[in-house]
Structure formats: C-alpha cells, structure tokens
Amino acid sequence: MHVWDALSSESKIDFSAGENGRKNTSAIAYMTENPNLTRALLARLESLEPISSFENAKVTSIDLGPPQDSPGTLNLSSYPHVTTSSSTSPLVARLLIGADGINSPVRTFAHIPTRGWDYDRHGVVATVRLASRGGSHSQIEEAPKVQDNVTAYQRFLPSGPIALLALPGDYASLVWSTTPEQAARLKGLDPADFAAMVNAAFRLSVVDVDYMSKMPSGQVDELAWRLQATDVPREDETKYPRIIESVQEGSVASFPLRMRQADQYVGERVALVGDAAHTIHPLAGQGLNMGLADVASLVRAIEYSVSHGGDIGVQGNLEAYESEMWMKNNRMLGVVDKLHKLYGVSWWPVVGLRSLGLGTVDKFNGLKGWMMSQAGG
C-alpha cells in the first residue's frame, strides 16, 4: 500500500506485507467487491438448512408483540414483530439483529440514539479498468501479471483522500472523498473525462486537480497537456497507480460521509452491527472490517449464551458484544476523524508536521506492522 500527501511529495508511507511480523503473510489486506461477498454469504446461508430467507422483501414495520395476559400461554409481548412486504404474518424475533445501515430502522425501533456529525464531504465510488504499465519496460523486467495489480494507492488531497484499491484482473475500486459540489460535478462528467479526472487526481499538482475538477468538460485534453508538463521521474512510476483506462458503466455513485456511533449496540432482543451501530469516514477503509469484527464478536456472545443456557435475546447476554466492540470502534472512529481533519489542512506548518510524522512512521517497521495488524483486522 502506498500512501502520500498531495501537498508534500516527500511525505509518503509504504506498507508491505511481511513488515507486520506475522510469518507466512502474503498480504496486508484483501479487497473484494460487494457482489462477491454477498454471493459467498448467500451460498453459506443455503448450506445451513433451517434458515429461511426472504427475497425482494422490504421491512414495512417493526413493533412489539401484542400484550398477553392469560397465564400459562406463550407471551411474546417483549419480542420484536417484523412485518415484511412479502409475508402476511409478522416474523417474531427472539433476537433482531440490525445490520440495516446508517438509517437503521431496527435502531429506531429500539430507541437507541446515535451521536456524531456529518462531514461536508461526499464519497464518490466507481469501478475502473486499468491500462497496462507504459511500454518502456522490457518483457523480461516485467513482473508477473499476477503481481501487477496488488498495490493500494491513496493520496491525500486537501479536499479529501482519493484511493484506488486493487480488484481481480485489471480492475480497481475507486473511493474519492471530496466536497459535495465537486462530487456532483464528477458524477456529471462523461466517462472519459471522469477517468481523466481520476488520473489527474493521482498524478497532477493540487492546483491542477482543483482547476480541472471545476471544468465542465475537456479533462481528457487538459490531462494530456498537464502530464507532459508535469515532471514525473520514470523511476517513480510505480509510486502511482496504473493509468485508468475506463470507468465501468453505471458504477459511479456517491454518498455523504458521516461519523456516527450508537449509544448502545444492544437492547432487549436487539443487537446492532456494522453501519447501524457506527458509520465511519472511508479514508482508512475500515467500515467493512469493523462490521465483520462486530459480527464475529456478536457470534461469540451468542455462542457463549447458547452454551450456557441463556436466552440469546436478553440484553444481559448480549452485553459481552457491546463491551468488547464499543470502545474499540469508538477509538477507530476517533482516529479516522482526526486523520480526516489533519489532512484537511493546507496551512504549511501543519503540512510540515504531518510530513515529519508520516516520514518517521515510515522508518519504523515495527510500528507499521502494528498499524497494519490494526487496519487489516
């Protein structure tokens, strides 16, 4: 992974697998597209027999069950009853897990408040296709194809970081955090200009990126001229991602960036995981990792509860999950929030200090290894 600061080219940090002290580690982290993850999860669900899933169903309401006074009969008044668009009778949940995103209806049902703020930034995402590296390298020097697209790149621009994360083949996933106005302009560009704009954002000066992002069109032409005028030494070519050749049709989307943390992750017969529990700025790419860690922790709590005869919906039995993850996630939210703020500053003393800091960290492999183990999960 190669990370650098648009306001100071000397300021960079490289993370390589093997520095983290773990043996037999071939990668810091893996990237996967959401459809792959979803497909794998669905396949796993199908292999577990008693699980029913409801496709193309929307939750229309979540309520507590009706009060039940007659003694000796089943009383589900404390159970969430979930009504969906595809079923006539409500689904009664011993434990309702809210994995339903930042605007979680489950969280609303459980009356769990959240804290946090909106960044005045949008995340622009896209899947892009990479061109092969420039032809000057001889065939012999060329590294094996497999190794060619495995590095993640992130550049901190004053308006927000832009990151390119390797996907299988010649594809990569783009995440660009920027102002809402610029995000809107980017989405309005035609695909060729959009690709040119992304290439510009990784290679050109901040002044050029700023200027070009305000152009209504013509980025392709502007990029061609500026690449020529910008002095990029040949040996630094691998410090930049491969040129983006095209943008996958329909893959460009944007979403507002926010920071949120639910006051509680669990309630009576309710547990929140992922974005429903916490929402994070994407600059460190931790959103999914945190969600997966939530799920792993919640599973541990449920397993413990089941093996000790507990009712898995009872809040007390879910608290192990909350106490394991809440502070941990809170720390991550805080660190990423501070990073966002640190790199949003263009004032030169701050830029100098953060370059010094990043440069120092870059020299200590042990520290980097620790950071990778934190981020890689």
Added chain:
Amino acid sequence: MSTLLAPAACQLPAAIRISTIGSNKAFTVLHRPPPKYKAHVPLTNIERGALAVGSAVISLVHPRRGDLIATLGETTSTPYFIYRLRDAMLSSPTGRRILRDRPRVTSLTMSLARLRTFPPNSVGRAYASWLDRERVSPDTRDNVRYIDDEECAYVMQRYRECHDFYHTLTGLPVVVEGEVALKAFEFANTLLPMTGLSLFAVVRLKKQERSRFWSTYLPWAISNGLRSPEIINVYWEEELETSVEELRMRLGIERPPDLRGVRETEKEARKAAKERRERLRGITVA
C-alpha cells in the same frame, strides 16, 4: 516583508513538492545531469547560491547589467517563488492558456510597425511608442538558464518578456528611479525575490529621488501590486487593442504620478535656476 508573504505562504508546500521532484541525489559538479530544455544549465545548490550572491553584489554596483539582474532573478526564484507564480498561472484560465500556448514576445511576434497603426490609447500603440521613446527592443531579453523546471523556466521567461508591458501599463520610465518603483510594484504582485532585492538600488538614488520613492512610489507600488490580480496572467498578445485605461481599470491599478513628467519639470526648474545663477554671475563678473 513578512506581511507581504503571508497571503501566499499557505501554498509553500506545493513549491517544495515540485522542487524535490527535479532534484537528483547523484547530482554533483562532476556528475551533471543533462539539460531539460535548450539553454538550461543544471546547477547544484551551492553553485546556485554563489551565483545569486555574486550577481547581487555586481548588479548593485552596475545596475545597468541586465544579464546579472536576470541571473539574480533566476537563482533566487527557487525554492518556492517561481512555483508559486506558476501555480498562480495554473489557477487562472488565462494563465493556463498562456502556459499551454507558450507565447514569446520578440520583434518577430510583436510587429512594431503594425502596433504603431493602433489607436493612440491602445495597449499595443502605447507599448510601441514606449519602446520608441525608451529606445529599447523586445529582443533585449536573455533566455532563462538556471531554473530546473522547464515550465517554471517559461514562467520566468514570460515575466521577463512582459516587463516592458508593465512599464507601458504604469507609465514608469526606464531610469533607475522608475525601475525601482516598478520593481517594488512587481515584488508586491509576483513576490519574486529578485524584484525585492532590486529595491536595494534605492541607495543609489539621489536624495530627492529617494524621498520621492519613500513618500510616493513605494506606497503606490505596494497597494497596487497587492490589490491587483496576478499581472503574469494577462495575455498581452490579446490585449493589444484594449485601451490602456480600460486594462488598468480591469486590473484595478491606479496610474502613478507621471515620473517622466515630474522629472522633466524638475530638470526645467534646475535648468532655469542654473541659468539664473549664470546670469547673476555674468552680471557680477561684468
């Protein structure tokens, strides 16, 4: 001076960024890298420093040595300053167009014969008559040699070649007093160190000129230089038919007191006084 720097200081890191890209660790006197453009002379930092000090000292003694002032301008423009000026150009649509087109001001591209036919109040006509009056030519400008970045070298070249248009715009004459006033204006506008260092030439001014500089021209230069947008972004070739007054208005520049006129008047007065003295002496002798 620190207040002058403040508005642009926030962009300092951009300058550092570019300056480090060109530098090569293996670069020594014995191991000079190939030039990046025609006329380019790659220098080590020590060489560049020595050249800056030398050219500064000699040009103070011989202010007419334009080549030395040019060297001083180039050697002191890095780090930072020339990159700041380049970034200022890249931030402006016109500035970008200039960088893309790379127009050069020479007697070939600027036909004085044609400019003389322009309306009297136009930039082109004023420029031509100014060249005529001061007896200078667009071709008297040296090529940039000591700036490593090719694009920045062009920026310096452009600044140098447009210097005469600044004279046209402000009406300041080529005499030392006029040059010093214009350099002060340029310093406030471009922040190029050489323009600031040129102000040391103020010590060479006569007492009366010096007091005029402090009381009139320096305040004018600073307020106008800071207030107006970057003059480097004027596409002069496209403004030749614009009226000087209109361009000055657009750039928000007030015309300074007519230095040539003031000096003429003074000269007249001195001459009259001298004649009076001569006459008196003649009378006494007689």
Added chain:
Amino acid sequence: MALRHTSLRNFCLLLRSQPHSRSTSTSTPRSSVSPIELSHFSALASSWWEPHGSSRLLHLMNPLRHEFIASCLTSHPTASKHNTKSLRYLDVGCGGGIFTESAARLPSTAKVVGIEPSREVINVARAHACQDSMLLEPGRLEYKHACIEDLALPQKVEEQFDVLSLFEVLEHIEKPAPFLAKCLPFVKPGGWLVLSTIARTWTSWVTTKLVAEDLLRIVPRGTHDWGQYVNERELRGWFGKQDGWGRDGCLRTMGVVYVPGLGWRMVERGESWGNYFFGVRKD
C-alpha cells in the same frame, strides 16, 4: 455487597426444623418457612427478571454455575458426554428461575423441575417461562410450589435426577445437615448434588453483613445470619460421613469472586473467601 445480592435473590427457606428467633408457619407448603422472609422475597419477585434490576449480578453469575456443573459431570473417569437430551435437573429453591430456565434450554437437558416455597416468586418464574416457546415444550420445564419434603421420594432410578442444585440456599438454612440429608435420595447414582453458598469467614462477614446490610443497606438488616453460613470444610466433613458419596475424588469445590469491571471469576482454592461452588457425586 455484590455477594450479598447474590445470596439474597435466590433465597429459599426450606428447612427450619427448630426455629428460634423467627416465627414459622407450616400452612403452605408443609415445611417451616419464615413468613417474614417469604414476604420479603415475594416483594422482590417482580424485579427478578429486570435486565438492569437488582438481580443483575445473579444473572451474571449464572453461566459459571453451568461451567462448574459441566466440570463436575465430566470429572468422573466413567463420565460420558451428555450431548443428547438426557439430563434431569432438580433445582431446589429455584426463585424466579434464572438457573432453572437456563438449564432447561441446554441441548443436553431432558427435564428440569424447579421448586420454590414462595407463591409470588414461583408465579414470577412461571410467567417468565411463558416468554420462551422453547421452555413451554411439554415435559421440559416444570415449576412446583413446594419444599423438598413435599416431594414424594423417588421409587426408581428414572424418577431420580442427574443434577440436584441448591444455589444460594444453604446460607438461609438454620440446620443444613438434616436439610441436605432430605435432598440426597433425589440424586441418581452417578448424579451430582451441586450447590453454591457463602463461607463463614471474616471476609464474608465484611462484605455481606457490614457492607451490604449495615453500611450500604442494600440488604435489610437481619436478612442474613452470618452464623448460619456454612464452610466448605464443614460440608466436606459431613459428606465424608455419608455412605456412597464423593468417591474417586468426586467432591469438587471452587471459589467464585466478583471483580468489579470484569465480572464473576472462578478462583481455585478460593472457597474460604466468600462465595463458592460445591459439588459431590453419588457413587
């Protein structure tokens, strides 16, 4: 104070053959139960299952009871794994059913019987079980408003129990020996009698009497009689004299300590500090 809570909640006065200071009643059920204490615990019945209520610490301790029982069941060399629905539990002094319900949910459980002398408390237990369809499966969980002497003595092995539990009961029993003796016939050969209680030591006096009752007053004064607490050594001695109990080293004890911020922790050889588990196997 935490310790005090624990023993308070699961209170069950089952045997008081010769009451001194407290008035007794033999009306319902048959055995001698102090009406004062009964009403005291009946008043607490409604908060028994509140997630952040006063019995929170007791809920937190519950998983450790299962871990202790599991360690007992697997300790005998001939022990087989209880993966199938086979185990029968008798929870004596079951209170609101914290342990009773959890035992009934375990996959290895065939049946659980919980008995409790307070009508209010057993009603809370019954009502709460209605919140879980699993517990309503026929034969899985049965509550009885009864004392141990109300139960008919088992006539055959199938009527006996694999686990007889006495959680936080013994410290309320004035004459524990005859009470324990009444429990013994209900345990199946190879089954276990498992209990938790408080040792009669200066540390338990500080926590349960001085702090809980006198200083913080979270427990009404006089609820507990420190003199009634039973030490592990006394239990060990008593069972040593019983024929057919605790052979092959099948008499196990384990201290259990509440650490604020960490929760309950089992501590080996910590049985004299305060709360402890005790388990003994019928040969």
